[in-house]
Structures are given as structure tokens and as C-alpha cells.
Amino acid sequence: MSQTVQAGVQHADQAQAMNPVYRKRLMQHRMGMLFSFLAMGLGLFVLAWILLTLVFKGVAALNLGLLTENTPGPGDAGGGLLNPIVGSLMMVGISTLISTPIGILAGVYLAEYGEESKLAQVTRFVTDIMLSAPSIVIGLFIYAIYVANVGHFSGWAGTFAISLIAIPVVVRTTDNMLKLVPSGLREAAFALGAPRWKVAIIVRLRAVKAGVVTGVLLAVARISGETAPLLFTALNNQFFSTNMNRPIANLPVVINQFAMSPYDNWVSLAWGGALLITFSVLLLNVLSRTLFKQQIPG
Template sequence: MQNTTTSVLNPDNPLYKRRNRFNRLMLTLSTVALVFGLFWLFWIIITLLVKGASALSFTLLTQPTPPPGVEGGLLNAILGSFMMAGMGTLIGTPIGILAGTYLAEFGQRGWLAPATRFLNDVLLSAPSIVIGLFIYAIHVAQFGHYSGWAGSLALAILVIPVVVRSTDNMLQLVPNSLREAAAALGCPQWRIVMFISYRAARSGIITGVLLAVARISGETAPLLFTALNNQFMSLNMNGPLANLPVVIFQYAASPFEDWNRLAWAGAVLITLFVLGINILARTLFRNK
């Protein structure tokens, strides 16, 4: 046995040489793919910082969007984005957590849980513009006007599958021995879920919610069909509401240089916000 092992690990063995060459080839291809992906990532970030950092100012955060040739900021768009993203998160998070709880805790048997997981995966990968068209058809077209509520509903639908998937996965990682120990002490099922499963999976569930918020923060397509935009300062959720993604879309395509600078500045704000949420989700709850 010792001679066989030695012969297999011998550098002169043809099998060892072939596997060593294949290992080096795959490591090289993996490194090239890593460098290729990081190259575009850093190029995007550097471009944003070069073109948008110069437009960052106190006025950007205190003045509403201006007409062409007038100094202004993005205050109304920032507030509108926070309002719709916050409302969408408040609507979608409880639905996603409850659905994920059912899949992990009560859906071990039957066809409903597998079908729900499949449909959730389809919704998770669905283009956001389809969600916008859906809300346009059932809300905007029925009420006859764009509104912040319609935008919040579209964002909520985007939040739900992310939270469902993360909740389902995190609850499945909770050891069954914890549930069995609580059940042996006479604890009812709802208490096991509330005080055992949720506490054990809390960090993963919160991370999923934060990642869902990061996803909806830069969505433009659904808001074009639901909230549209508002050039003026408005906090009325029942009317068109300004938001950063749509303002960036409109200002970046405009022929006015001052609007172009505001579009780059808005892109930097969204990028920094999403980057901050991702860093928070991966560091704050890493060891919890």
C-alpha cells in the first residue's frame, strides 16, 4: 500500500502529471475570470466617482430637481425613493417572512410547498419591467393616474421573493434537535417558530431583507409605469412621485449638462447606498 501511494504521488507518474496540468489550467482560467469580472466592476465604480463625485454637494441634498440652467439638487427624488422603498419593504417583508416560514416549518409534505418554491424562483428571476406592467394594469390604469402607492406595490412584489428565499433557507438550517427539545417540553408549534426558529435564523432573515432593499433601490423599469416622476417637491403618495432611478434615467439622456451632472451624482448616491447595505449585511451579521 505504501509503495502504491508513493508511486501515485510521484511527480514522474503520468496520472499525476495529467491531473497537475489540469489543476493548473483550471486555476488559471478561474483567475482570469476573477480578474475579468473585477476589472469591469472597478471600471464602473471609478467612472461613477470621476463623473459624479464632483457634483456631490450640500445643495444636492437640500434642493429639489431644477429646470434646465438652474442650480438644484435631488432632494425630492431622494425622499421619494426612501418613501417608496420603505413602504415596499414594509409591505413585502411580512408576506415574505410568513411565506418562507410556511415553506420551512409546515410545508414538508404535499405539493403546495414545492409548487410555491418553484413559482417563487420564477418571480425572483422575472424582469422587473413585467412587474411594473402588472401594477400598471391593475392599479394605475384602474385609478387613472400614477402614484407613489403603485410604485410601492411594484417594489413590494420585488421584495417578496428575495425574503421568501432567504427566510426559507435560513429556517431550514436551524437544527431539528432544537425544535424537538422544545416540543418535548410541551411547547406549541407557534412558540417553537417564534422563540426557537426565528431567534436561531434572525441574522440570516435580516440579511435577506437588507439585500432585498438593496435590490429595489436601483429599480427603474417598474417605477416608470407606476410612480413616474415629479419635478416638484411632493410627499403625496397618491400622486406622481419623484425617485432617484427615474430621475437618473431622464437626466442622463437629456441634452443639458447640468442635468447630466445631477444624473451622475444620483448614480453615485444609489451605488454608495447599495454598497453600504451589502457591506452591512455581510459584516454586521457574519458571526451572529
């Protein structure tokens, strides 16, 4: 009996192999897989090329002075990136404090009331637009409504600009994560007599806290390397300053300025700053993915 079944299977396989439609589909499948692997290999090659070039040129600038000395003058030897590092940390830190509560609360509102409110639909639409808007447009917007009115560039203007970039990232991530919470969890909370706002904040939000933190870290990684909006808002400062009401140094603008300069020392510092930002963003992305894997609502 088993020999008969085996012979029947072999006959079916041979008949299928002789089918021209089957052979055509098999060829298309193999070609599709080949092109997919080639595309993946090309992307990985370019990425590795960029990272290796950045590491090769950036490591040469890494030393203690890079983190402890201010930016040098044109043609001067030595120096570091202390003032732009401090300026970037201040602006990114304050921006995170601004964008995190606004983004999380807006995401909770969209997830909880988004199906029955026209305001929520408009908010989601505006959020999607802001996610795809070029950062330079946001920089020009802050320049028009803030910098032009106060009459000078400032760290606050830069903070507001990158906050507008971070908020929609946090909103969208929070909204999407809350939708993953099982409906049974919400119904159980309602059955216990919990009001709707407590169910949204204490039950649903707590269930996806790892995913929300992931969204915040991704937003920080997004704004850490933004250059265009800061050119129109915070500008730059060659000297060390923590005054947020005046132009303040920041890594993206300093890298852009130094990379295009004719001075070898400035170019070397630009590579070092680019390496610092790249590995900081890489660390944040790895951390966010680690947190995301730790807790996924079932």
C-alpha cells in the first residue's frame, strides 16, 4: 500500500514538474528571490561602506579634548566639541520633556476616542502630515512665528522646532501601541467599575508602556541629528553658552559648518561629531528595540 502511495506521489510530482504553468511560476519565484537578495546585498553594502568610512575617519578625531574643549577658531589647532555637545543635549533634553507628555496624551486620546470624534480624525490627519513634512519647513515655520518676532535666534527656538518633529512620532507610536491592547482587558476594567479615563491611562497605557517608551526613544533619535530646522532657529555659537535665549552651539550645525570648511582640523572635528551622533542614535535604536521585545501585549 505504501509503495503504491509513494509511486502516486512521484507521478504527481513529475506531472507537476512537466506543467509549463508550474515551471513559469517557479522561474518567477526564483527570479524574485534573486532580485530581493541582490537589493538587500546592495543596501547592506552601501550601509557598511558609510559606517566604515565614518568609523575610519571619525576615530582619528576621538580624544579627551573632543569632549572637554570648545570649538577652535579658524585655522587653530586642537579644540573639541564641548559647547555643541552641551547645546545639543540641552535642546534635545528639553524637547523630550515637552514632546513626551503632549505626544502620549494625544495618542491616548486618539486611541480611546478616535472612532467617535471628528476632532480625533482631524488630529490624526494633521499628525500624519507632520510626520511626512520636511524638517526645513518646520524650521521656517518657527522662524516666521518666533524668531522673526523676537528679533534673534535662540536655543528656545531650536527646541520648539525639534519638538514639533518629535511630537507626531510619539503620538503615532502611542496610538498604534494602544490599539494592540486586547479588548477583553478593557472590558474587564469597565466591568470592575473603572471610569473611562482610568481605563485609558492606568490599564491600557500601562499594558504598552514598553512600546510607548520605544516611541519616545525613536523620537529622540529622530531629532538628535536634525540640521535644517536649527539653521533657522538656534543657529550656532562658537563659544560655550547655556543661555537658551541666545544663539547656542549644537552638533548638527557645527558638523555642517566644519565639514564644508577648508581647515583640516575643522573637518576632522566634523567627522568626530558625526561619529558621536551616529553611535548615539544607534544606541537609542538598539535600546528601543530591546524594550519593545520585552513586552508585547497578547
